[in-house]
Amino acid sequence: MNKDTTTIFGFWVYLMTDFVLFASLFSVFAVLRSGTFGGPSGVDIFSLPFVFIETCLLLTSSFTAGLSLIAARYGKKIHVVLSLIVTALLGLAFVAMEVSEFAKLALEGNDWTRSGFLSSYFALVGTHGLHIVLGLIWMIALIVAILRKGLTRSNTRKLVLLSLFWHFLDLIWIFIFTIVYLFGVI
């Protein structure tokens, strides 16, 4: 192992601890799901087509993050930057949709203080959204770094880590989509 593969390995270990964090939030959600305390349950507040579009946006952004890695393989700096910009825009659209969903719920009086179900819902989906926002900030910083210094060793390593992070967040979203939204409506 050289220094870079060690860093990537360490980042992988971090992602696994994040996996455990999300697993505990999923357990909390599973336990509190029926604790609506007279408030709305999933079927009253979730719009499945809306969430389906969110899911497609995030999935496509995971794909374009992969494309940026292929462009980096061939040393095509412009293609790397372009696919990262597309990824960031898709991620931004995802965050915008999520924020509008949260705002709508809060304005209707269904914020996280309403019931155990809503507390666990906001904690789980909000933690995922927070990761996406941090990933977006990282992505913008990396785009600037690649534009300024090109595909150097350290920029290439960061690109690999970022794409790992981004694919991982899409993996978590599969389960949020299924367990929170699909199960919520069934």
Next chain:
Amino acid sequence: MNTNDYLEEMHVLPQGTHMLRSYVIGFAVSLLLTGAAFFLVMRHVFPSPLLIIATLVLALLQFLAQVIYFLHLGAEKTRDSREKLWILACTTVVVGILVVGSVWIMFTLNDRMMMSPQQMNQYMNGQSGL
């Protein structure tokens, strides 16, 4: 073609021309599985318990597809690639114990407290002033 040697040294991508194919397959399979789950629930084609099992299976299939085609886990026959797979396996065990254990304990709580649901409700109402 001008290749990025740094990336080659990091052993994160499968060799040769399989890369683009790998991402396209992963993307297509994921879209298909997401669409299938969405369609099943929107149309409510099965009774609810069967629907829950079906969507969970679709989610697990998509998880596998993305791990293989997006993360390329196990594609490189290097030591760190194998170790990544082991860590994922161990974490999955921890996650399984955490999720299944929590749900199991919390959903059989009345039994464990040796109370009927009515007694439990009475007890909980008695504590609500705290």
